[in-house]
Amino acid sequence: MSQNPPAKRPVDQLQGMNLYLIGMMGCGKTTTGQRLAQALNYRFLDTDAVVTQVTHQSITEIFDQMGEAGFRDLESRVLSQVSAYQRSVVATGGGIVLRRENWGYLRQGLILWLDVPVEQLYQRLQQDTTRPLLQDPDPLGKLKTLLGKRRSLYAAADLRLEIQSGMAPETIVNQILMMIPTALKAPPQPPEYSN
Ligand code: S3P
Numbered sequence: 001m002s003q004n005p006p007a008k009r010p011v012d013q014l015q016g017m018n019l020y021l022i023g024m025m026g027c028g029k030t031t032t033g034q035r036l037a038q039a040l041n042y043r044f045l046d047t048d049a050v051v052t053q054v055t056h057q058s059i060t061e062i063f064d065q066m067g068e069a070g071f072r073d074l075e076s077r078v079l080s081q082v083s084a085y086q087r088s089v090v091a092t093g094g095g096i097v098l099r100r101e102n103w104g105y106l107r108q109g110l111i112l113w114l115d116v117p118v119e120q121l122y123q124r125l126q127q128d129t130t131r132p133l134l135q136d137p138d139p140l141g142k143l144k145t146l147l148g149k150r151r152s153l154y155a156a157a158d159l160r161l162e163i164q165s166g167m168a169p170e171t172i173v174n175q176i177l178m179m180i181p182t183a184l185k186a187p188p189q190p191p192e193y194s195n
Contacts, residue, residue, distance in 0.1 A: 008181075010040065010177045010180040010181060011040045011041060011042075013180060013181055013184050014040070014110065014180065014184070016086040016087050017086070017108075017109050017110055018082075018083065018085065018086065018087070018088045018089070018090055018108070018109030018110070019036065019040075019042070019088075019089045019090065019109060019110050019112060019180075020090045020092055020106050020109050020110070020111045020112065021033050021036075021089065021090065021091050021092060021112055021114060022092050022094075022096060022097055022106070022111060022112070022113050022114075022154055022157055023094065023113050023114040023115060023116065023154060024094050024116065024118075024121050024143065024146065024147055024150070024154075025094040025121065025125060025128075025131050025133075025134065025143075026116070026121040026124040026125040026128070027094075027114040027115070027116040027121065027163070028114055028116065028163065028169075028172070029046075029091035029092065029114060030046055030091045031169055032091075032114060032169060032172050032173065032176070033046065033089045033090070033091035034089075035169055035170070035172075035173045036089050036173050036176055036177075037088075037089040039173055039177060040087075040089065040177075041087075042087045042088055042089045043085065043087060043088045043089070044088070044089050044091070045082050045085070045088050045089070045090045045091070046090070046091040047075055047078050047079055047082065047090065047091070047092045047093050047096065048075075048091075048093045050078045050081075050082065051071070051074050051075060051078050051093075054074075054078070055074065058130070059071065059130060059131070059132065060129075060130060060132050062074065063132035064132075068095075068132075068133075072095065072098065072099060075093055075095070075096060075099075075102075076099055076101060076102055079092070079096065079102055079105045079106075080105055082105075083105040083106075083108050083109070090109070092106075094146075094150075095133075095150075097150055097153035097154060097156075098150070098153065103156075110158050110159070110180065110183055110184070111156075111157040111158045111159070112157055112158065112159045112160075112161065112176060112179075113154045113155070113157035113159065113160045113161070114161055114163055114172075115154070115160050115161065115162045115163060116163045117165070118140070118143050118144055118147055119140075120163075120165050121143055121147075122139065122140045122143055125139065125143070126139070133146065158183040159176075159179050159180075159182070159183050161175055161176060161179065
């Protein structure tokens with residue numbers, strides 16, 4: 001009796017390809033990314049953390065001194081360096097999708113959008129003082145405006161996971177692991193002609 005070959009694990013299917021987590025501030029890229037990296041036995045990297053390590057400055061200080069454009073330059077430089085690695089889960093800053101050049105690096109891996117409702121983002125970020133873009137008299141309005149401008153960019157990800165409130169991190173990771181093969185399916189082959 002012939003037996004089916006064992007199903008390939010997501011980590012084998014990825015063949016060393018990086019996973020990039022994109023999405024708004026507060027959507028859980030870092031927490032999810034750390035757990036996902038553990039599950040895949042991948043390295044975990046966070047572009048914001050690398051930016052602060054190499055500059056020895058906080059994101060707020062960088063925004064203050066160099067403006068958003070200066071921060072975006074650093075972010076792109078870090079992404080280009082990070083993309084040289086393999087077998088990495090990369091949590092990106094929420095605005096990484098804004099620069100066209102960044103997509104060339106992101107597309108070398110598998111891009112996953114963690115899509116969290118804006119009210120939930122607001123709940124999580126209400127007390128936050130580390131995101132310069134949210135130091136605004138109307139942070140909820142600001143989040144809505146940013147998401148309005150970015151939604152179509154996030155939607156260009158290979159995979160989108162809609163995150164319901166109260167979803168446990170393990171559930172999120174398991175769902176991602178189940179989704180990976182759907183994004184890696186081989187593209188349809190052209191038909192074979194006999195002559
Ligand atoms: C930003 C998101 C932040 C950080 C910076 C700008 C954004 O990262 O890069 O404050 O433009 O959305 P997180 O998404 O990790 O909070």
